[in-house]
Every structure is written in C-alpha cells, then in structure tokens.
Amino acid sequence: MRVAYVVGTTTGGTGRHVRMLAGGLVRRGHRVVVAGPREVEEQFGFGEAGARFAEVPVSDRPHPVNDARAVLAVRRTIRGADVVHAHGLRAGALAALAMPRRSGAPLLVVTLHNALTAGGFVGAVYGLLERIVARRADRVLVVSPDLGERMGALGARDVRPAVVPAPPLRAPRRTPAEVRAELGAGDRPLVLTVARLAQQKGLETLLDAAAGPWSGTPPLFAIAGEGPLRGELERRIGAGRLPVVLLGNRDDVPDLLAAATAAVWASRWEGLPLSVSETLKAGTPVIATAVGGVPGLVGDAGILVPYGDPAALRSAVQKLIYDPAEAARWAEAAARRGAELPGEDDAVRAALDAYTRS
Structure with missing residues (x-):
C-alpha cells in the first residue's frame, strides 16, 4: 500500500503521532511519503523512520496565495497514493482540495487533533475548512466525542474515534x-x-x-x-x-x-x-x-x-x-x-x- 501523510505546522503530539504511524507502516512493508513544512521534518525525522519526505510549505494561518501553492504541492506529492491521510484541520482541507476528482482517486482520511477555538475572521475561515473536510473526506477520525458530533452535523459520511497512544515512558533518571x-x-x-x-x-x-x-x-x-x-x-x-x-x-x-x-x-x-x-x-x-x-x-x-x-x-x-x-x-x-x-x-x-x- 502507498500512503501519503499530509501535516501542517506542529511542535508536539501531532508530529509524534504521524512519525509513529509512518514508522509502523514502513516496518510492515508499506510505502510512505510525508508532506509538510521543512521544520516539521527537522523536528520529527520522518525520513529516519523510513518514509520519504516531500517539503510542502503549509503555513500555520490561512493565506490565499500560500494555500494555493500548498494545494498544488500536495497534489504532486500524493500522485500514485492509495491513501492520503491528513492530520489537522488545515492539512485536511488542503489535502481535500488537492484530491483528484475521478474514479479510482485515493481514499482521503483526515484526523482532527484539535477543536476550533478561534473567533472573528479566523474562526469563520476555519469554519469553512471544517465544512470542506466534512464533505470531501471519505473518513474522519476524531480525538473527542464533541469533534465527532460536530463533523457529523456538518455532513461527514464516516466518523470514527482516533487511536492516539502516548509513546513508551522511559524510567526516571533522577530520584x-x-x-x-x-x-x-x-x-x-x-x-x-x-x-x-x-x-x-x-x-x-x-x-x-x-x-x-x-x-x-x-x-x-x-x-x-x-x-x-x-x-x-x-x-x-x-x-x-x-x-x-x-x-x-x-x-x-x-x-x-x-x-x-x-x-x-x-x-x-x-x-x-x-x-x-x-x-x-x-x-x-x-x-x-x-x-x-x-x-x-x-x-x-x-x-x-x-x-x-x-x-x-x-x-x-x-x-x-x-x-x-x-x-x-x-x-x-x-x-x-x-x-x-x-x-x-x-x-x-x-x-x-x-x-x-x-
């Protein structure tokens, strides 16, 4: 299976989760590419986990010109994939817009790791991104029941709980x-x-x-x-x-x-x-x-x-x-x-x- 992960700017759990999934799939013989900002690869080392990394400049805020470039870059990266798995609302919407509209297109899975908390203009933009994900993703994985209810109300066809484990906890080194x-x-x-x-x-x-x-x-x-x-x-x-x-x-x-x-x-x-x-x-x-x-x-x-x-x-x-x-x-x-x-x-x-x- 050929799996393409799409990630945005992240400094914590989302990046670690994607690295864990990428490494697990590679060990099972699957081909994996991770598309995202260069700094995310530098922090989490997807290449070290056996995945191919493709740089896509996903900004942390909506920006029409930058987002259009990101969509084109994602479209090039996911060519030939069986599954596209985007993590986060921004990455999910960009992946949804990049998906080819034809039979035999990759399966689009989006994991939502966070709730929408911003208001004003930014909140309105993110609300639009939610609707894009809900209507275009084949499957939406959510980390909380309230996210699942929201995506279902927006029209998501298949909503499931996400499984996000913590990494193994090392033993303390000091008393x-x-x-x-x-x-x-x-x-x-x-x-x-x-x-x-x-x-x-x-x-x-x-x-x-x-x-x-x-x-x-x-x-x-x-x-x-x-x-x-x-x-x-x-x-x-x-x-x-x-x-x-x-x-x-x-x-x-x-x-x-x-x-x-x-x-x-x-x-x-x-x-x-x-x-x-x-x-x-x-x-x-x-x-x-x-x-x-x-x-x-x-x-x-x-x-x-x-x-x-x-x-x-x-x-x-x-x-x-x-x-x-x-x-x-x-x-x-x-x-x-x-x-x-x-x-x-x-x-x-x-x-x-x-x-x-x-």
Missing part, C-alpha cells in the same frame, strides 16, 4: 528528591502541569487556583512547557507572588512525574493529550478539566473538574496533597488505567483499518 531539590520544592507538595503556554490550556484558571487560600502548606505549582503566554504568566506570578514556577520545555518529564504529588490540567479543551496518557502510565494522580476527550481518556482514574472553576480545581488539589492515603489510591487508579491504554501497534492497526475501503 524524586533530586528533582524536588532542583525545583526548590523542599517538603512542600509538588503539583505538575505539562502544557504549552497558550490560551487553550486555561493557565489563568490554574494561577487563580494556586493563589489560594490553602488549608495547609501551599503546594509548589511547576509548569513544564513554552509558548506565547510566558511573559504574561511571569508578570502575574511575580505581581501576586504566586507559588508557581515556569520550567520551560523539559526533556525529563518522566523525572518530573515521579517527583510530583499530582499532575493538573486546567484546559479549555483537549483531545487525547499525550501528557495525560504519560501521567497515567507513570502512576501519578491526575486532576483535569472535564473537556473534549479527557473524560474518555482518564475514565474513573482521575479527578475531573469543570473548566474555568478555580475553586473546584483547588479543592481537588487539596483532596490529594494533604491526604497521603487518598493520593496513593488515585496513584494506583492512574497506573491501572495507564496499563489499559492503547499502544503503538494498536494505533497502526486502527489506521490500517481506516485505510480499508468499505
């Missing part, structure tokens, strides 16, 4: 005591968030919760990640003297998870966040907002709270950090759930099933 000493946590509870510093992640609610009041020693909140909100967050943390440290991008997340009392997400929306999957596999207690695909991912192995409610988030954190027995119970639940999550082979098999015409 929790060493990590806590580095962060300045001392004997305080350590609450970890792994997230991009962006609007979607609801970090303003996290800071509201961190401000207290606390019924015991205030925990130290550590946020691992980078993004456009760093400056704004730093100003608020400093002005309020909040017990929060910004760690930047880290390559030692397993060490941080092992040292953390709990891991917290205050997100406005999430699909199948790899950071939550990694936390479950690490057996670290999970507290997250009940949005998108999070409830289905976590199941009953974590504490779910409403989005935008700092008091509920703070109450859930206090429930864990001041009661060791409660924390141990949630840690065991997380580890059990982590062991049940799908692996890379499951994801590749699900993709191959989606590539079958029916």
